[in-house]
Amino acid sequence: MKVIVLGAGVVGVTSAYQLAKAGHEVTVVDRQEGPALETSFANAGEVSFGYCSPWAAPGIPAKALKWLFMDHAPLILRPKLDRAMLAWMFQMLRNCTAERYAVNKSRMLRLADYSRTSLAEVRAETGIAYDERMQGTLQLFRTQQQLDASAKDVKALAADGIPYEVLDRNGCILVEPALKHVREKIVGGLLTPKDETGDCFKFTNTLAAKAAELGVRFAYGTQIKGLRVEGSRVRGVATDGGWLNADAVVVALGSYSPLLLKPLGIKLPVYPVKGYSLTIPITDPSRAPESTVMDETYKIAITRLGDRIRVGGMAEISGYTNDLCGARRQTLEHSVTDLFPGGDVRKASFWSGLRPMTPDGTPVIGPTRIAGLFLNTGHGTLGWTMSCGSARLISDLVSGRKPEIDAADLAIARYS
Known part of the structure; x- marks a missing residue:
């Protein structure tokens, strides 16, 4: 499938890497001139x-x-x-x-522990170094x-x-x-x-290079104008450079994700x-x-x-x-x-x-009511920590595979 990932922070880049490994044709779109230049740039460095x-x-x-x-x-x-x-x-x-604290913390620990093994696998298969x-x-x-x-x-x-x-x-x-x-x-x-611990900026830039070797295309310096939806299915993304067609879109725009989704009637908290x-x-x-x-x-x-x-x-x-x-x-x-x-x-x-x-601390990972539109956002202070596990989950969900851990309560549907 043609998959567009919106956002080139650590969550977007890890998602693109896993989607490319799964055999998809992936394009990453970001308004910055390179990866990890916003929230992923100089975070606390803890992988908790x-x-x-x-x-x-x-x-x-x-x-x-x-x-x-x-x-x-x-x-x-x-x-x-x-x-x-x-x-x-x-x-x-x-x-x-x-x-609610017990429920939310259990969700977060489940995802974080999965991300621990996922990061170890990325490190082993790429030899990536990031302090x-x-x-x-x-x-x-x-x-x-x-x-x-x-x-x-x-x-x-x-x-x-x-x-x-x-x-x-x-x-x-x-x-x-x-x-x-x-x-x-x-x-x-x-x-x-x-x-x-580790430098998230170094990790994301190095992994972006690895993703490019797998065929991922990065459209940096590109403003995202909106999503193209026909009927009940997403068809692509409008940018300042024109339309990009897609079979699936993954929104990994961090704090800006709700602004993109609001015109579609999707309320992301x-x-x-x-x-x-x-x-x-x-x-x-x-x-x-x-x-x-x-x-x-x-x-x-x-x-x-x-x-x-x-x-x-x-x-x-x-x-x-x-x-x-x-x-x-x-x-x-x-x-x-x-x-x-x-x-x-x-x-x-x-x-x-x-x-x-998010108000409950857990990120939002999974499908929306619009077919082909997926979310991987809302990680708060733990984007670096949860990025690799979140990427594996979103790759499985986009690909129609059953995830290795329970992901049903991570989707936006939990707020309804």
Whole structure:
């Protein structure tokens, strides 16, 4: 079949690679001049198969109110007269129950674990290199209250068979030796040892080259105008360069996916939640992380990427704005210098990206009511983590094959 993939971020490129392997004639369309130049460009670098949770959780509404008045807050709300924003926030609040949290986290862990094996297979068959490390994620707790609250995550990890270790202060230092310099600031941690790290931008660009070798065509610098639908079937994509005909279309446009689908009457509850990152050159390796440390207090990930430290996090709900706010940079600098002062923040590059978030935390992967139109979007902070598994799923679904894991509850139909 002729398949068009819309979006050349990590989700779009991995999808194109798997579809080409399945024997399809694939074209990727993106407005940027190359792959991974938006949300995939400078994300936190963590591939978090175990540290993977919905933002909608019990207690989050109360925490959110406290965060709004906190220095270096992990959540920033810039309210607008935006119906989509208000609807998304309302749906997210509805998911902040213990029952829904358990369901949503189980879905996410299922997909993330599948993505772990899928990434390993891609790595084995391509020899791809991207500053990867396989040393786990350490969720770091500065207070006993945070450590006690991790029990709900431990329960979910155990239920899904995901390896984990609850660590005291000394255990954290064994995993991340640089923490010995700040031992008095931590009480313990939760280690998910199967997690990985890596440069998403490097991975996506290298895999795009591999996909091109399989025959995938990339139409960069191309504006997407809309979808061509005849009857109840998609027939192609309108671009600023003309029509592209297709038997199937995969929408992997992240936060911009709902805007493309709205004229078709498809309501996709994905909204942009802005995140920020710093990329810092390492000056003292003995005071730098070995893998990924998630600073639970500020919800900031501090990741080792070769000779750099990537610091990423925060959730700013402000619509489709991509400005760089100095206060957000100060928060990133505060977290990393407080725990790992092994880099030169004066030489750091500062970046922001729009994460495509669903109100239940789970991405939307699968068919729509329009034949031939598929979605692979809404991965939030976990696009890098879930990309390879999501790509395998979408390739199977487009090809008419039964996926290797249950995918029925990942499709947009779950919102109806």
